[in-house]
Amino acid sequence: MILGCSFDAPEANKAFKDKFDFHFDLLTDADKAMSIAYGAATAESARPARISVLIGPDGKIVRRFDKVTPADHPDEVLGIL
Amino acid sequence: MADIGENAPSFSLANQDGAMVSLKDLAGKSVLIWWYPKADTPG
16 A cells, blocks of 8 residues: 655645556645654655655554655565565 | 654545545555655656
């Protein structure tokens, strides 16, 4: 299960998803609270950082990817799963 | 900041269709969350 997240409105995320035919949901973290809790943003952030977090079936954080290189990231994650 | 081995912070956020997605509903699955600065930017 994959989830994308940004501060963008659902309308912008819908356009983004449709344009690239993403097969996963894009979430709107309008008050930034969730992104801050995961370390993807601070209260002062205009935009979240480009990071990823992998959560295990037990609800615990398995891995953090604090420097994501988009082209390499899918293989990196799949190598762990 | 949530670190490795800690419980993932709970959340309930609207998806692109306005439907709420909650982490608690995804229990038992591996979940990868990726943040992006802004919709439809390179990378």
